[in-house]
Amino acid sequence: xxxxxxxxxxxxxxxxxxxxxxxxxxxxxxxxxxxxxxxxxxxxxxxxxxxxxxxxxxxxxxxxxxxxxxxxxxxxxxxxxxxxxxxxxxxxxxxxxxxxxxxxxxxxxxxxxxxxxxxxxxxxxxxxxxxxxxxxxxxxxxxxxxxxxxxxxxxxxxxxxxxxxxxxxxxxxxxxxxxxxxxxxxxxxxxxxxxxxxxxxxxxxxxxxxxxxxxxxxxxxxxxxxxxxxxxxxxxxxxxxxxxxxxxxxxxxxxxxxxxxxxxxxxxxxxxxxxxxxxxxxxxxxxxxxxxxxxxxxxxxxxxxxxxxxxxxxxxxxxxxxxxxxxxxxxxxxxxxxxxxxxxxxxxxxxxxxxxxxxxxxxxxxxxxxxxxxxxxxxxxxxxxxxxxxxxxxxxxxxxxxxxxxxxxxxxxxxxxxxxxxxxxxxxxxxxxxxxxxxxxxxxxxxxxxxxxxxxxxxxxxxxxxxxxxxxxxxxxx
Numbered sequence: 001x002x003x004x005x006x007x008x009x010x011x012x013x014x015x016x017x018x019x020x021x022x023x024x025x026x027x028x029x030x031x032x033x034x035x036x037x038x039x040x041x042x043x044x045x046x047x048x049x050x051x052x053x054x055x056x057x058x059x060x061x062x063x064x065x066x067x068x069x070x071x072x073x074x075x076x077x078x079x080x081x082x083x084x085x086x087x088x089x090x091x092x093x094x095x096x097x098x099x100x101x102x103x104x105x106x107x108x109x110x111x112x113x114x115x116x117x118x119x120x121x122x123x124x125x126x127x128x129x130x131x132x133x134x135x136x137x138x139x140x141x142x143x144x145x146x147x148x149x150x151x152x153x154x155x156x157x158x159x160x161x162x163x164x165x166x167x168x169x170x171x172x173x174x175x176x177x178x179x180x181x182x183x184x185x186x187x188x189x190x191x192x193x194x195x196x197x198x199x200x201x202x203x204x205x206x207x208x209x210x211x212x213x214x215x216x217x218x219x220x221x222x223x224x225x226x227x228x229x230x231x232x233x234x235x236x237x238x239x240x241x242x243x244x245x246x247x248x249x250x251x252x253x254x255x256x257x258x259x260x261x262x263x264x265x266x267x268x269x270x271x272x273x274x275x276x277x278x279x280x281x282x283x284x285x286x287x288x289x290x291x292x293x294x295x296x297x298x299x300x301x302x303x304x305x306x307x308x309x310x311x312x313x314x315x316x317x318x319x320x321x322x323x324x325x326x327x328x329x330x331x332x333x334x335x336x337x338x339x340x341x342x343x344x345x346x347x348x349x350x351x352x353x354x355x356x357x358x359x360x361x362x363x364x365x366x367x368x369x370x371x372x373x374x375x376x377x378x379x380x381x382x383x384x385x386x387x388x389x390x391x392x393x394x395x396x397x398x399x400x401x402x403x404x405x406x407x408x409x410x411x412x413x414x415x416x417x418x419x420x421x422x423x424x425x426x427x428x429x430x431x432x433x434x435x436x437x438x439x440x441x442x443x444x445x446x447x448x449x450x451x452x453x454x455x456x457x458x459x460x461x462x463x464x465x466x467x468x469x470x471x472x473x474x475x476x477x478x
Contacts, residue, residue: 010127154212163227
């Protein structure tokens with residue numbers, strides 16, 4: 001099998017949108033859409049009037065027209081909502097989601113993959129986070145209905161996912177064990193395709209599964225103990241954007257409050273090579289010499305996020321994107337590995353940018369609210385009931401739910417910040433409009449190489465051409 005040399009990372013919420021993934025795939029590499037919070041992204045795009053009619057076009061191909069019609073009619077607003085109107089929220093995921101939430105999730109993931117694959121014969125992947133467990137079953141099945149070619153997953157130990165792909169390829173029920181705080185037993189969460197979409201006549205394509213890992217030990221565990229076939233690994237170093245694995249051992253912070261990584265955090269590539277599976281290296285590989293270095297070490301290629309995050313095709317809001325590009329050109333950009341920002345407890349890279357939540361004053365002005373809930377975790381209270389909490393919610397609410405108030409210190413609302421990054425900020429009941437919270441890899445300054453001859457922006461093709469000059473554009477398919 002011919003593996004792609006470049007995997008375009010599935011970044012943030014809506015940054016790796018269908019347009020970016022489609023562009024990269026047509027250039028002969030692996031375009032990847034972000035599956036994180038895709039149900040809410042989809043609902044907000046509909047409320048903005050579905051510009052271009054793309055979502056409607058995709059849903060016209062959804063295999064169960066009644067489901068597609070119900071979802072579209074519930075959220076679609078002709079000409080888009082008023083600027084002073086809040087977005088209608090979809091329900092937050094729990095261990096027992098409603099049928100409606102399953103239907104929204106199916107349609108959202110189907111539409112994003114369908115649009116990314118439309119009109120060409122290249123491969124398309126979708127990226128999920130193992131940490132955000134509760135939406136994953138319906139999300140994966142929705143993407144498979146659209147013929148997704150690769151599922152990528154990190155931020156945890158996704159041992160159950162390969163077997164779930166096998167089951168879903170035959171429309172069989174699949175169960176995922178969801179972790180519950182204060183309980184030694186995981187909660188089984190089941191998705192039944194036949195109960196939601198009915199009987200479909202043909203099996204689905206089983207996509208390749210790539211696990212995103214940060215240690216050889218995890219690679220060995222997944223290769224040997226997963227519920228089905230792991231097809232390869234994305235080996236992510238601590239220079240990569242978004243969430244990073246914490247340093248091994250006790251976390252020490254430097255004078256800037258950033259985690260200190262050392263030799264213990266270097267990844268043993270020899271052990272990964274010995275598994276005999278393809279792997280891609282990620283984290284500061286946006287340079288042709290580093291791409292070649294990865295190939296020389298036995299990698300099939302590299303995964304790149306940051307260079308694609310700021311290209312013209314990405315989903316970042318244009319003015320936010322341009323602000324970062326201007327700082328890159330002036331040499332004034334700084335990315336901090338923030339040990340506290342993420343409610344997950346994992347280090348999270350944050351671009352230091354004016355008028356965003358990276359500024360302490362802006363962070364202080366934001367009323368704490370948790371209305372999207374993707375990073376909530378289930379917990380069991382003293383009476384054995386299941387509840388949900390997030391360290392970024394109001395402190396008194398988190399404490400009332402049995403959480404340690406110390407865990408809330410410095411936590412930012414990633415969910416709302418990431419939606420603001422892509423021009424879909426919520427107008428809260430208090431009148432506060434959510435502000436961006438931008439992430440990037442440490443390689444961000446290397447983006448200068450893609451802006452030649454005084455240009456102030458660049459394309460995904462510029463990235464591919466600079467790093468892999470022999471790229472091949474896929475012909476459109478009628």
